[in-house]
Amino acid sequence: MQEAAMQIELNGTRIETEAPTLAALIAERGLDPAAVATALDGAFVARAARAGAPLIPGARVEVLSPMQGG
Amino acid sequence: MFYDVDLHSRLMLGTAQYPSPAVLAAAIEASGAEVITVSLRREGAAGQAFRDLLRQSGRRILPNTAGCHTAREAVTTAQMARELFGTRWIKLEVIGHADTLQPDPFALLEAARILCAEGFEVFPYTTEDLILGERLIEAGCRVLMPWGAPIGSGQGLRHEEALRSYRAHFAGVPVVIDAGIGAPSQAARAMEMGFDAVLLNTAVARATDPVAMARAFGTAIAAGRMAFEAGLMPRRDMAVASTPALGLADLGPADLGEALA
Numbered sequence: 001m002q003e004a005a006m007q008i009e010l011n012g013t014r015i016e017t018e019a020p021t022l023a024a025l026i027a028e029r030g031l032d033p034a035a036v037a038t039a040l041d042g043a044f045v046a047r048a049a050r051a052g053a054p055l056i057p058g059a060r061v062e063v064l065s066p067m068q069g070g
Numbered sequence: 071m072f073y074d075v076d077l078h079s080r081l082m083l084g085t086a087q088y089p090s091p092a093v094l095a096a097a098i099e100a101s102g103a104e105v106i107t108v109s110l111r112r113e114g115a116a117g118q119a120f121r122d123l124l125r126q127s128g129r130r131i132l133p134n135t136a137g138c139h140t141a142r143e144a145v146t147t148a149q150m151a152r153e154l155f156g157t158r159w160i161k162l163e164v165i166g167h168a169d170t171l172q173p174d175p176f177a178l179l180e181a182a183r184i185l186c187a188e189g190f191e192v193f194p195y196t197t198e199d200l201i202l203g204e205r206l207i208e209a210g211c212r213v214l215m216p217w218g219a220p221i222g223s224g225q226g227l228r229h230e231e232a233l234r235s236y237r238a239h240f241a242g243v244p245v246v247i248d249a250g251i252g253a254p255s256q257a258a259r260a261m262e263m264g265f266d267a268v269l270l271n272t273a274v275a276r277a278t279d280p281v282a283m284a285r286a287f288g289t290a291i292a293a294g295r296m297a298f299e300a301g302l303m304p305r306r307d308m309a310v311a312s313t314p315a316l317g318l319a320d321l322g323p324a325d326l327g328e329a330l331a
Contacts, residue, residue, distance in 0.1 A: 035118075035121065037154040039150060042146060064150055066108050066109075066121055070087075
């Protein structure tokens with residue numbers, strides 16, 4: 001099935017995606033689902049809940065990884 | 071000691087600002103630290119290499135919420151960190167000012183209440199305010215982390231007398247001095263005062279030789295703790311001779327009156 005393209009914000013950058021869910025977006029971007037943590041519109045979305053988290057136009061997605069910190 | 075985890079080393083080491091990943095790995099090793107702090111950020115170029123480094127270090131991970139300015143941001147970051155690192159530990163930082171990096175006590179307490187209720191084991195980065203410390207404990211925190219001085223400032227224990235009161239007030243609670251430590255002598259001082267650990271980053275990462283400085287801090291903190299356990303002598307206002315007066319020889323000039331008698 002062909003999904004409609006829409007604009008969302010991924011890590012602060014506006015992108016075009018056809019991914020209907022957060023899980024699909026992770027796959028579309030070629031990210032390792034186990035190596036990142038995700039938030040949708042400022043709220044945490046657990047790994048298991050990504051497939052059930054629909055993306056709508058204008059959604060703000062954060063995909064974060066371990067980084068150096070003090 | 072810290073949420074039922076006993077540590078041998080009382081140094082907790084940050085992983086930011088090192089000149090290279092190799093120096094970071096060597097500094098962790100040299101420090102002897104069993105706990106290292108990390109953050110969550112948008113994926114950068116060196117993400118995979120850093121994940122490998124964390125795994126290889128074998129150290130316990132203490133993720134932070136650095137950069138968060140609201141309770142909601144901090145709670146979301148903590149939830150993301152718990153999933154990613156597989157730990158309930160969180161160094162809770164809610165910053166009030168971008169320039170001073172002073173903790174926002176109100177947002178800190180709000181976030182601590184939420185996270186403790188969700189089963190997190192919270193290490194709250196706080197000022198040395200006693201009432202705030204009590205509220206954090208009421209919220210469920212079983213560790214407190216007052217600042218030594220502003221983050222990255224290297225000023226040491228800026229309010230030493232207030233921290234002494236803090237240590238006494240929270241006698242049964244593990245208390246970690248977090249931030250502002252610039253020199254091993256300052257870290258040793260904190261340990262001599264009876265604090266349970268010291269968390270630092272910049273003083274090691276920004277040293278001319280971070281690996282040697284990591285070793286220096288590890289050694290100083292161990293020495294400070296040993297001194298605390300040994301029991302420091304009380305400070306005195308006046309001199310007190312340490313060598314006994316008993317048996318002191320008379321080597322002064324002969325008494326003229328006696329010689330003439």
